[in-house]
Amino acid sequence: MRHRPLFLLVLAISLLLVACSNTPTTSPSEQHLADARNNFKSSDFSAALRNLDAAIKTANDPQTLEQASILRVALLTAMADADWQLAEAYHQGGRQPAAQSNIASFSKQRSDYNNTARNRLMDAMQALMDQRGKLNNDPVVILVIFPGFTGGTDPTIAKIKNGVWVGDSERLTAEIQAERNALGRVLSAIAGAGDDSSKGQQIYVSGKAEIDPRVYLVAVSGRFLDIGGMFEPRALNEPDHLRTVNTVVKGDLDVAEKLLASKPDKDLEARAKKMETDCDKTLKKLGT
Numbered sequence: 688m689r690h691r692p693l694f695l696l697v698l699a700i701s702l703l704l705v706a707c708s709n710t711p712t713t714s715p716s717e718q719h720l721a722d723a724r725n726n727f728k729s730s731d732f733s734a735a736l737r738n739l740d741a742a743i744k745t746a747n748d749p750q751t752l753e754q755a756s757i758l759r760v761a762l763l764t765a766m767a768d769a770d771w772q773l774a775e776a777y778h779q780g781g782r783q784p785a786a787q788s789n790i791a792s793f794s795k796q797r798s799d800y801n802n803t804a805r806n807r808l809m810d811a812m813q814a815l816m817d818q819r820g821k822l823n824n825d826p827v828v829i830l831v832i833f834p835g836f837t838g839g840t841d842p843t844i845a846k847i848k849n850g851v852w853v854g855d856s857e858r859l860t861a862e863i864q865a866e867r868n869a870l871g872r873v874l875s876a877i878a879g880a881g882d883d884s885s886k887g888q889q890i891y892v893s894g895k896a897e898i899d900p901r902v903y904l905v906a907v908s909g910r911f912l913d914i915g916g917m918f919e920p921r922a923l924n925e926p927d928h929l930r931t932v933n934t935v936v937k938g939d940l941d942v943a944e945k946l947l948a949s950k951p952d953k954d955l956e957a958r959a960k961k962m963e964t965d966c967d968k969t970l971k972k973l974g975t
Contacts, residue, residue, distance in 0.1 A: 716746040720755050727758075728832040730863050732870075735762060753827045756818050757898060761877060763811035764910050765870035770804035771917050772865055776847040783850025792852060801923060808914050809928075812935045815907060819942045822900045824950045829898055833891035836871035836884045837864060876906035901952065904943035905959050908936045912962065930973050933966040940966075 713721070719742035726735035739759040746752035774797050780786050781793035843853055843861035853861075868884070875887025878896045890896050915932030918925040940963050947956050 714745070714747065714751075716742045716748075716751045716755070719745065720751055723755070723758065724831055727762075727834065730834065730867060732762060732766060732863075732866055736766075749821075750827075753821070754829050756814065756821075757827060757829055757877070757903065758831060760811050760814045760818070760907060761873045762870060763807050763814065764907060764914070765873045766866055767804045767807035767811060767914050768869040768873075768910065769862065769865035770800045770807060771914055772869070773844070773847075773862060774798075774800035774804060774917070776844045780847045780850045783848075785850030786852070787850075789852045793850075796858075801917065804914070804917060805928065808911065808917075808932070811907075812911055812932070815904075815939060816935060819939070822904065822942065822946070824900060824946050826897045826899055827903075828895055830895045831874070831891065832894060833874060833888045834867040834870045836868045836888075841865065873907070873910060876910065877903045901943055901946045901950065901955055904939050904946070905955055905962070908939045908943070908962060909958070911936050911939075912965070926973055930970065933969045933973075937963060937966045937970075 719738045723735045723738035723742060726732065726738060736759065739755050739762070742755035743752060743759065746755060777793050777797035777800065781790055781797065786793050840848075841861050841864055843857050844865065846853055847858075847861075871884040871887060872882055874891065874896070875884050876882065877898055878887055878890045879899065879902050880887040880890055911932055915929060915936075917923055918929035918932065920926075940959050943959050944956070947959065
């Protein structure tokens with residue numbers, strides 16, 4: 688009988704090990720995706736991109752890959768949009784009398800934001816190109832916390848447009864809010880709510896949304912064209928980048944139209960045709 692306590696201890700440890708061995712494990716890709724969702728919640732978008740990249744690289748199941756890929760495209764597109772808006776704010780502000788003593792600083796900040804906007808837009812377009820062959824008419828459920836968004840012009844951005852130089856802390860706060868607002872618009876658009884962030888927020892109220900790949904392709908392509916306006920002659924005047932944007936969007940719309948052929952939607956078809964026509968006109972002007 689004196690060996691009974693030892694026996695019971697061994698038995699308890701054995702049962703614990705068995706229980707642990709039966710506990711479902713989280714794959715690396717699922718953990719990276721979960722971490723990215725937490726990054727979205729805290730508005731740490733740079734960390735979210737890193738985790739989404741890692742989730743895509745380690746994904747072994749189609750669902751995780753689809754979710755991570757869609758969220759990465761949406762986030763890159765939103766961040767490019769926010770950067771472009773800030774670049775335009777510094778461009779406008781640099782022409783104001785109040786900015787004359789800081790004109791070099793305004794120009795540098797504008798250049799920095801234009802560079803990041805350009806790079807992120809190109810990354811987003813490449814990412815969607817990589818998805819083309821994997822998309823079909825099956826809806827994709829994505830899990831994400833919808834960002835807090837504001838209406839109207841951010842007070843700090845308004846100051847910048849008026850030629851007022853702001854410190855880094857205030858600027859970065861405005862940058863994060865611009866990213867939240869842009870992300871809200873992109874997430875709303877791919878979920879079928881158009882540019883209505885309030886409606887989009889209601890779709891994501893449970894923390895998830897069902898994404899129609901046809902809507903996703905058309906909506907994101909529309910955002911690419913809007914942001915690609917930064918390359919127009921009236922802006923940066925970069926015809927090669929403008930050509931790239933319109934060429935890539937035409938390819939995206941070709942995929943969307945194939946999906947629409949097997950699952951028609953008149954409104955989406957009309958939007959896609961209009962965008963395709965606009966791309967053709969732009970490419971013709973560029974001599975393509």
